[in-house]
Amino acid sequence: MECVVQGIIETQHVEALEILLQGLCGVHRKSLKIHELCLKSGPNLGTSPSEVRLLCDLEQSEPAWRVRHVGGAMRGAGAEQISVNVRTMVESKVSNNVLRLFYALGYKLDHEQLRVGFSFNFQRGAQMTVTVSSVNKMLRLHATDEAVPITPGIQLVEVTAPATSENYSKVAAAMSSFCEYLAPLLHLSKPGVSTGVVPTAAAAAASLMSDGGGTTL
Amino acid sequence: MPVKWVLHWQPNAGTTVNSQILTEVSQCAESINGIKGGRWKATLNFYRPMLKEQVNPVEFPRDFLGISLQEQPSKYYFVIRGQRIVLEADSNIQSIMEKLQSYKSRVALNFEGFQYQIGDFQLRVGKVVPVHSESLRGIVMEMDYLPISSWEKSHQIMAEFYDIWQEALQKRSLPGHFARMEPNFGEYGLGDQYTLPHTAVQYASIMLQMIATAQSVRN
Structure with missing residues:
Protein backbone atom coordinates (compact mmCIF):
# COMPACT_ATOMS: atom_id res chain seq x y z
CA MET A 1 0.00 0.00 0.00
CA GLU A 2 0.96 3.60 -0.39
CA CYS A 3 -0.33 7.04 0.50
CA VAL A 4 -0.31 9.58 -2.29
CA VAL A 5 -1.18 13.21 -3.05
CA GLN A 6 -0.65 15.23 -6.20
CA GLY A 7 -0.57 18.82 -7.29
CA ILE A 8 0.66 21.07 -10.07
CA ILE A 9 3.04 24.00 -10.17
CA GLU A 10 4.07 26.45 -12.84
CA THR A 11 7.51 25.67 -14.22
CA GLN A 12 8.70 29.17 -13.34
CA HIS A 13 8.24 28.33 -9.62
CA VAL A 14 9.90 24.93 -9.71
CA GLU A 15 13.28 26.31 -8.73
CA ALA A 16 11.75 27.90 -5.63
CA LEU A 17 10.03 24.61 -4.79
CA GLU A 18 13.35 22.84 -5.09
CA ILE A 19 14.98 25.29 -2.66
CA LEU A 20 12.13 24.79 -0.22
CA LEU A 21 12.26 21.00 -0.50
CA GLN A 22 16.03 21.03 -0.09
CA GLY A 23 15.61 23.00 3.13
CA LEU A 24 12.79 20.82 4.45
CA CYS A 25 14.27 17.44 3.58
CA GLY A 26 17.94 18.03 4.24
CA VAL A 27 18.93 15.69 1.44
CA HIS A 28 20.07 16.27 -2.11
CA ARG A 29 17.72 15.93 -5.02
CA LYS A 30 17.98 13.03 -7.41
CA SER A 31 17.50 13.54 -11.11
CA LEU A 32 14.58 11.73 -12.58
CA LYS A 33 13.99 10.53 -16.11
CA ILE A 34 11.43 7.79 -16.41
CA HIS A 35 9.89 6.30 -19.50
CA GLU A 36 6.47 5.02 -18.48
CA LEU A 37 4.43 2.64 -20.60
CA CYS A 38 0.85 2.01 -19.67
CA LEU A 39 -0.47 -1.34 -20.90
CA LYS A 40 -4.03 -2.57 -20.89
CA SER A 41 -5.33 -6.08 -21.27
CA GLY A 42 -6.67 -7.07 -24.69
CA PRO A 43 -10.46 -7.29 -25.15
CA ASN A 44 -10.96 -10.92 -24.15
CA LEU A 45 -8.24 -11.32 -21.56
CA GLY A 46 -9.03 -11.42 -17.88
CA THR A 47 -12.24 -11.47 -15.87
CA SER A 48 -12.21 -7.66 -16.02
CA PRO A 49 -9.96 -5.17 -17.86
CA SER A 50 -6.59 -4.71 -16.19
CA GLU A 51 -3.82 -2.18 -16.41
CA VAL A 52 -0.14 -2.37 -15.65
CA ARG A 53 2.67 0.17 -15.89
CA LEU A 54 6.19 -0.53 -17.05
CA LEU A 55 8.71 2.01 -15.84
CA CYS A 56 12.15 2.36 -17.32
CA ASP A 57 14.59 4.45 -15.32
CA LEU A 58 16.73 6.22 -17.91
CA GLU A 59 18.91 7.91 -15.28
CA GLN A 60 20.79 4.68 -14.61
CA SER A 61 23.81 3.77 -16.72
CA GLU A 62 21.87 0.66 -17.79
CA PRO A 63 18.11 1.24 -18.17
CA ALA A 64 16.42 -0.34 -15.15
CA TRP A 65 12.88 -1.68 -15.54
CA ARG A 66 10.06 -2.07 -13.03
CA VAL A 67 6.48 -3.28 -13.28
CA ARG A 68 3.99 -1.33 -11.23
CA HIS A 69 0.41 -2.22 -10.42
CA VAL A 70 -1.72 0.43 -8.77
CA GLY A 71 -4.98 -0.73 -7.23
CA GLY A 72 -8.11 1.25 -6.48
CA ALA A 73 -8.07 3.82 -3.69
CA MET A 74 -9.44 2.85 -0.31
CA ARG A 75 -13.08 3.87 0.12
CA GLY A 76 -15.51 4.35 2.95
CA ALA A 77 -16.09 6.86 5.72
CA GLY A 78 -12.57 6.44 7.12
CA ALA A 79 -10.98 7.10 3.75
CA GLU A 80 -13.17 10.17 3.19
CA GLN A 81 -11.86 11.76 6.35
CA ILE A 82 -8.20 11.68 5.41
CA SER A 83 -6.80 14.07 2.87
CA VAL A 84 -4.58 11.59 1.02
CA ASN A 85 -5.34 8.59 -1.16
CA VAL A 86 -4.52 5.21 0.30
CA ARG A 87 -4.18 2.57 -2.40
CA THR A 88 -2.53 -0.74 -3.07
CA MET A 89 0.67 -0.52 -5.04
CA VAL A 90 3.03 -3.34 -5.93
CA GLU A 91 6.26 -2.77 -7.75
CA SER A 92 8.66 -5.41 -8.98
CA LYS A 93 12.10 -5.00 -10.56
CA VAL A 94 12.29 -6.91 -13.82
CA SER A 95 14.68 -7.64 -16.68
CA ASN A 96 14.62 -5.42 -19.74
CA ASN A 97 12.49 -7.72 -21.93
CA VAL A 98 9.37 -7.06 -19.85
CA LEU A 99 7.52 -5.26 -22.64
CA ARG A 100 7.93 -8.29 -24.92
CA LEU A 101 6.55 -10.53 -22.18
CA PHE A 102 3.42 -8.45 -21.64
CA TYR A 103 2.81 -8.16 -25.38
CA ALA A 104 3.10 -11.96 -25.59
CA LEU A 105 0.56 -12.27 -22.77
CA GLY A 106 -1.98 -10.22 -24.71
CA TYR A 107 -1.47 -6.72 -23.27
CA LYS A 108 -1.52 -3.69 -25.58
CA LEU A 109 0.21 -0.35 -25.26
CA ASP A 110 -2.37 2.22 -24.22
CA HIS A 111 -0.07 5.23 -23.92
CA GLU A 112 3.46 6.12 -22.98
CA GLN A 113 5.05 9.16 -21.43
CA LEU A 114 8.39 10.48 -20.31
CA ARG A 115 8.75 12.12 -16.92
CA VAL A 116 11.70 14.41 -16.47
CA GLY A 117 12.49 16.18 -13.25
CA PHE A 118 13.85 15.42 -9.82
CA SER A 119 12.90 13.72 -6.59
CA PHE A 120 13.62 13.92 -2.88
CA ASN A 121 13.49 10.89 -0.67
CA PHE A 122 13.50 11.52 3.07
CA GLN A 123 12.17 10.53 6.48
CA ARG A 124 9.71 12.91 8.06
CA GLY A 125 7.25 11.04 10.25
CA ALA A 126 7.22 8.50 7.42
CA GLN A 127 9.50 7.60 4.54
CA MET A 128 8.35 10.00 1.81
CA THR A 129 9.24 10.68 -1.78
CA VAL A 130 8.46 13.95 -3.51
CA THR A 131 8.78 13.97 -7.29
CA VAL A 132 8.55 17.08 -9.41
CA SER A 133 8.42 16.36 -13.11
CA SER A 134 7.27 17.57 -16.47
CA VAL A 135 5.18 14.98 -18.23
CA ASN A 136 6.04 14.53 -21.89
CA LYS A 137 4.49 12.62 -24.72
CA MET A 138 6.33 10.94 -27.56
CA LEU A 139 5.63 11.99 -31.11
CA ARG A 140 6.83 8.62 -32.40
CA LEU A 141 6.60 5.24 -30.67
CA HIS A 142 9.22 4.97 -27.89
CA ALA A 143 11.10 8.05 -29.22
CA THR A 144 12.04 9.43 -25.80
CA ASP A 145 14.58 11.78 -27.41
CA GLU A 146 11.80 13.65 -29.18
CA ALA A 147 9.38 13.98 -26.28
CA VAL A 148 7.39 17.19 -25.92
CA PRO A 149 5.57 18.44 -22.79
CA ILE A 150 1.89 17.54 -22.54
CA THR A 151 1.20 20.64 -20.45
CA PRO A 152 3.88 23.23 -21.27
CA GLY A 153 4.68 25.49 -18.36
CA ILE A 154 3.12 23.15 -15.79
CA GLN A 155 4.82 20.42 -13.79
CA LEU A 156 3.39 17.62 -11.76
CA VAL A 157 4.26 17.24 -8.07
CA GLU A 158 3.59 13.94 -6.36
CA VAL A 159 4.20 12.90 -2.77
CA THR A 160 4.13 9.18 -2.00
CA ALA A 161 4.90 7.09 1.07
CA PRO A 162 4.77 3.33 1.56
CA ALA A 163 2.16 2.30 4.12
CA THR A 164 0.52 -0.79 5.57
CA SER A 165 -3.04 -1.47 6.67
CA GLU A 166 -1.83 -0.92 10.25
CA ASN A 167 0.00 2.36 9.90
CA TYR A 168 -1.65 4.18 6.99
CA SER A 169 -3.45 6.75 9.15
CA LYS A 170 -0.16 7.69 10.82
CA VAL A 171 1.55 7.94 7.42
CA ALA A 172 -1.36 9.98 6.03
CA ALA A 173 -1.10 12.39 8.98
CA ALA A 174 2.66 12.80 8.47
CA MET A 175 2.08 13.44 4.79
CA SER A 176 -0.67 16.00 5.40
CA SER A 177 1.49 17.91 7.83
CA PHE A 178 4.38 17.89 5.37
CA CYS A 179 2.07 19.22 2.63
CA GLU A 180 1.24 22.21 4.86
CA TYR A 181 4.80 23.44 4.43
CA LEU A 182 4.39 23.46 0.66
CA ALA A 183 0.99 25.14 0.74
CA PRO A 184 2.17 28.66 -0.20
CA LEU A 185 3.63 27.26 -3.42
CA LEU A 186 1.20 24.53 -4.34
CA HIS A 187 -1.81 22.65 -3.15
CA LEU A 188 -1.62 18.89 -2.91
CA SER A 189 -4.72 16.73 -2.95
CA LYS A 190 -5.94 13.24 -3.79
CA PRO A 191 -5.16 12.25 -7.38
CA GLY A 192 -8.03 13.13 -9.67
CA VAL A 193 -9.16 16.01 -7.45
CA SER A 194 -7.84 18.95 -9.43
CA THR A 195 -7.12 22.06 -7.40
CA GLY A 196 -5.07 24.08 -9.87
CA VAL A 197 -2.22 26.42 -9.05
CA VAL A 198 -2.31 28.54 -5.91
CA PRO A 199 -2.54 32.34 -6.06
CA THR A 200 0.20 32.85 -3.47
CA ALA A 201 2.77 30.90 -5.53
CA ALA A 202 4.43 33.89 -7.19
CA ALA A 203 4.93 35.80 -3.94
CA ALA A 204 6.10 32.71 -2.05
CA ALA A 205 8.50 31.82 -4.86
CA ALA A 206 9.92 35.34 -4.94
CA SER A 207 10.52 35.23 -1.21
CA LEU A 208 12.23 31.83 -1.41
CA MET A 209 14.41 32.87 -4.32
CA SER A 210 15.58 36.02 -2.58
CA ASP A 211 16.85 34.40 0.60
CA GLY A 212 17.52 30.80 -0.42
CA GLY A 213 14.75 29.31 1.68
CA GLY A 214 15.95 30.70 5.00
CA THR A 215 12.67 32.39 5.82
CA THR A 216 9.78 30.49 7.31
CA LEU A 217 6.84 30.95 5.02
CA MET B 1 27.73 -18.92 -11.16
CA PRO B 2 28.42 -22.59 -11.87
CA VAL B 3 26.94 -24.21 -14.97
CA LYS B 4 24.06 -26.55 -14.44
CA TRP B 5 22.44 -29.22 -16.56
CA VAL B 6 18.86 -30.01 -15.71
CA LEU B 7 17.88 -33.57 -16.63
CA HIS B 8 14.64 -35.46 -16.38
CA TRP B 9 13.83 -39.11 -16.04
CA GLN B 10 12.63 -40.53 -19.33
CA PRO B 11 10.84 -43.82 -18.66
CA ASN B 12 11.19 -46.61 -21.23
CA ALA B 13 8.19 -47.07 -23.49
CA GLY B 14 5.36 -48.73 -21.62
CA THR B 15 6.74 -47.94 -18.15
CA THR B 16 6.00 -45.16 -15.71
CA VAL B 17 7.97 -43.47 -13.00
CA ASN B 18 7.75 -44.76 -9.41
CA SER B 19 9.31 -44.01 -6.06
CA GLN B 20 11.50 -47.15 -6.23
CA ILE B 21 13.33 -45.59 -9.16
CA LEU B 22 13.88 -42.42 -7.13
CA THR B 23 15.33 -44.48 -4.27
CA GLU B 24 17.67 -46.31 -6.62
CA VAL B 25 18.81 -43.08 -8.26
CA SER B 26 19.58 -41.57 -4.85
CA GLN B 27 21.50 -44.71 -3.87
CA CYS B 28 23.40 -44.49 -7.14
CA ALA B 29 24.48 -40.91 -6.29
CA GLU B 30 25.86 -42.20 -2.98
CA SER B 31 27.51 -45.21 -4.64
CA ILE B 32 29.73 -42.93 -6.74
CA ASN B 33 30.93 -41.33 -3.49
CA GLY B 34 28.37 -38.60 -3.42
CA ILE B 35 28.27 -36.92 -0.01
CA LYS B 36 24.68 -36.31 0.92
CA GLY B 37 23.98 -32.67 1.75
CA GLY B 38 20.90 -30.61 2.50
CA ARG B 39 17.51 -30.56 0.90
CA TRP B 40 16.70 -28.47 -2.15
CA LYS B 41 13.50 -27.34 -3.71
CA ALA B 42 12.22 -25.51 -6.78
CA THR B 43 8.64 -24.65 -7.65
CA LEU B 44 6.97 -24.30 -11.01
CA ASN B 45 3.58 -22.85 -11.89
CA PHE B 46 1.63 -23.28 -15.09
CA TYR B 47 -0.32 -20.17 -15.92
CA ARG B 48 -3.43 -20.18 -18.07
CA PRO B 49 -5.23 -17.13 -19.43
CA MET B 50 -8.53 -16.22 -17.80
CA LEU B 51 -10.76 -15.54 -20.76
CA LYS B 52 -14.02 -13.66 -20.71
CA GLU B 53 -15.65 -15.78 -23.33
CA GLN B 54 -14.80 -18.61 -25.63
CA VAL B 55 -12.16 -17.05 -27.86
CA ASN B 56 -9.49 -18.48 -30.05
CA PRO B 57 -6.95 -19.58 -27.46
CA VAL B 58 -4.05 -19.44 -29.91
CA GLU B 59 -3.97 -15.71 -29.24
CA PHE B 60 -2.57 -16.49 -25.81
CA PRO B 61 0.53 -18.48 -24.84
CA ARG B 62 -0.21 -22.02 -23.72
CA ASP B 63 3.21 -22.59 -22.24
CA PHE B 64 3.53 -19.72 -19.78
CA LEU B 65 5.48 -20.89 -16.75
CA GLY B 66 6.60 -19.26 -13.53
CA ILE B 67 9.57 -20.72 -11.68
CA SER B 68 11.18 -20.07 -8.31
CA LEU B 69 14.62 -21.42 -7.57
CA GLN B 70 16.33 -22.14 -4.30
CA GLU B 71 19.49 -20.30 -5.37
CA GLN B 72 17.64 -16.96 -5.38
CA PRO B 73 14.33 -17.08 -3.51
CA SER B 74 13.84 -13.30 -3.87
CA LYS B 75 13.54 -13.72 -7.64
CA TYR B 76 10.93 -15.28 -9.88
CA TYR B 77 11.25 -16.34 -13.48
CA PHE B 78 8.66 -16.33 -16.23
CA VAL B 79 9.24 -18.41 -19.33
CA ILE B 80 7.15 -18.42 -22.50
CA ARG B 81 8.84 -21.14 -24.47
CA GLY B 82 6.92 -20.65 -27.72
CA GLN B 83 8.23 -17.12 -28.00
CA ARG B 84 11.60 -17.76 -26.39
CA ILE B 85 11.12 -15.29 -23.56
CA VAL B 86 12.62 -15.60 -20.10
CA LEU B 87 11.99 -12.77 -17.67
CA GLU B 88 13.70 -12.28 -14.32
CA ALA B 89 11.61 -10.42 -11.74
CA ASP B 90 11.41 -9.77 -8.01
CA SER B 91 9.34 -12.52 -6.44
CA ASN B 92 6.50 -10.07 -5.67
CA ILE B 93 5.66 -10.10 -9.40
CA GLN B 94 3.46 -13.04 -8.42
CA SER B 95 1.28 -10.70 -6.42
CA ILE B 96 1.02 -8.37 -9.45
CA MET B 97 -0.12 -11.35 -11.56
CA GLU B 98 -2.78 -12.14 -8.97
CA LYS B 99 -4.04 -8.58 -8.97
CA LEU B 100 -4.21 -8.40 -12.76
CA GLN B 101 -6.63 -11.35 -12.85
CA SER B 102 -5.65 -12.11 -16.43
CA TYR B 103 -3.62 -15.29 -15.87
CA LYS B 104 -4.12 -17.84 -13.17
CA SER B 105 -1.80 -20.53 -11.90
CA ARG B 106 -3.60 -23.79 -12.77
CA VAL B 107 -1.03 -26.31 -11.66
CA ALA B 108 1.87 -25.91 -9.26
CA LEU B 109 4.62 -28.48 -9.01
CA ASN B 110 7.38 -28.88 -6.48
CA PHE B 111 10.76 -30.32 -7.35
CA GLU B 112 12.34 -31.48 -4.13
CA GLY B 113 15.00 -33.81 -2.89
CA PHE B 114 18.57 -33.96 -1.64
CA GLN B 115 21.85 -32.72 -2.96
CA TYR B 116 25.07 -34.67 -3.22
CA GLN B 117 28.62 -33.40 -3.51
CA ILE B 118 31.03 -35.40 -5.67
CA GLY B 119 34.33 -33.53 -5.86
CA ASP B 120 33.70 -30.40 -7.93
CA PHE B 121 30.31 -31.67 -9.03
CA GLN B 122 27.04 -31.27 -7.30
CA LEU B 123 24.05 -33.46 -7.99
CA ARG B 124 20.51 -32.76 -6.95
CA VAL B 125 18.03 -35.56 -7.28
CA GLY B 126 14.41 -34.89 -6.61
CA LYS B 127 10.83 -35.88 -7.14
CA VAL B 128 8.31 -33.87 -9.10
CA VAL B 129 5.04 -33.65 -7.16
CA PRO B 130 1.98 -31.40 -7.28
CA VAL B 131 2.11 -28.81 -4.49
CA HIS B 132 -0.85 -30.21 -2.57
CA SER B 133 -0.29 -33.88 -3.20
CA GLU B 134 2.36 -36.54 -2.93
CA SER B 135 1.67 -38.30 -6.21
CA LEU B 136 4.92 -38.71 -8.08
CA ARG B 137 4.87 -37.10 -11.53
CA GLY B 138 8.51 -37.40 -12.43
CA ILE B 139 12.13 -37.34 -11.34
CA VAL B 140 14.48 -34.49 -12.01
CA MET B 141 18.21 -34.12 -11.60
CA GLU B 142 20.42 -31.05 -11.55
CA MET B 143 24.08 -31.52 -12.34
CA ASP B 144 26.43 -28.62 -11.49
CA TYR B 145 30.12 -28.23 -12.17
CA LEU B 146 31.15 -25.71 -9.57
CA PRO B 147 34.46 -24.30 -10.96
CA ILE B 148 33.21 -23.17 -14.39
CA SER B 149 30.53 -20.70 -15.39
CA SER B 150 30.95 -20.84 -19.17
CA TRP B 151 28.44 -23.10 -20.89
CA GLU B 152 30.82 -23.80 -23.79
CA ARG B 172 20.90 -50.98 -11.81
CA SER B 173 18.88 -51.90 -14.91
CA LEU B 174 16.25 -49.26 -14.31
CA PRO B 175 13.42 -48.88 -16.86
CA GLY B 176 14.55 -45.56 -18.27
CA HIS B 177 17.33 -43.01 -18.25
CA PHE B 178 18.05 -39.35 -17.53
CA ALA B 179 17.49 -37.42 -20.73
CA ARG B 180 18.98 -34.06 -21.38
CA MET B 181 17.65 -31.21 -23.41
CA GLU B 182 19.92 -28.51 -24.66
CA PRO B 183 17.81 -25.42 -25.23
CA ASN B 184 19.19 -22.82 -27.60
CA PHE B 185 19.96 -20.19 -24.97
CA GLY B 186 20.90 -17.66 -27.65
CA GLU B 187 17.28 -17.60 -28.84
CA TYR B 188 16.33 -16.41 -25.35
CA GLY B 189 18.95 -13.69 -25.45
CA LEU B 190 21.13 -15.55 -22.93
CA GLY B 191 24.89 -15.66 -23.32
CA ASP B 192 27.62 -18.16 -22.57
CA GLN B 193 28.05 -17.10 -18.92
CA TYR B 194 25.65 -19.19 -16.91
CA THR B 195 22.87 -17.38 -15.00
CA LEU B 196 19.66 -18.33 -13.20
CA PRO B 197 17.51 -17.52 -16.26
CA HIS B 198 19.47 -20.36 -17.98
CA THR B 199 18.19 -22.69 -15.24
CA ALA B 200 14.63 -21.40 -15.66
CA VAL B 201 14.77 -22.08 -19.41
CA GLN B 202 16.04 -25.61 -18.78
CA TYR B 203 13.22 -26.30 -16.32
CA ALA B 204 10.68 -25.05 -18.85
CA SER B 205 12.18 -27.34 -21.50
CA ILE B 206 12.19 -30.50 -19.40
CA MET B 207 8.73 -29.73 -18.09
CA LEU B 208 7.21 -29.60 -21.53
CA GLN B 209 9.10 -32.76 -22.43
CA MET B 210 7.71 -34.51 -19.34
CA ILE B 211 4.18 -33.44 -20.26
CA ALA B 212 4.64 -34.71 -23.81
CA THR B 213 5.91 -38.06 -22.46
CA ALA B 214 2.99 -38.35 -20.02
CA GLN B 215 0.54 -37.59 -22.81
CA SER B 216 2.07 -40.15 -25.16
CA VAL B 217 1.80 -42.80 -22.43
CA ARG B 218 -1.85 -41.92 -21.89
CA ASN B 219 -2.71 -42.07 -25.57
Missing part, protein backbone atom coordinates in the same frame (compact mmCIF):
# COMPACT_ATOMS: atom_id res chain seq x y z
CA LYS B 153 33.96 -24.39 -21.74
CA SER B 154 32.24 -26.76 -19.35
CA HIS B 155 30.58 -28.80 -22.06
CA GLN B 156 33.19 -31.52 -22.35
CA ILE B 157 33.67 -32.15 -18.65
CA MET B 158 29.89 -32.09 -18.09
CA ALA B 159 29.40 -34.59 -20.90
CA GLU B 160 32.08 -36.86 -19.41
CA PHE B 161 30.50 -36.74 -15.98
CA TYR B 162 27.08 -37.37 -17.51
CA ASP B 163 28.50 -40.53 -19.18
CA ILE B 164 29.98 -41.74 -15.89
CA TRP B 165 26.64 -41.17 -14.22
CA GLN B 166 24.70 -42.98 -16.94
CA GLU B 167 27.11 -45.89 -16.72
CA ALA B 168 26.72 -46.15 -12.95
CA LEU B 169 22.98 -46.03 -13.32
CA GLN B 170 22.88 -48.66 -16.07
CA LYS B 171 24.21 -51.24 -13.61
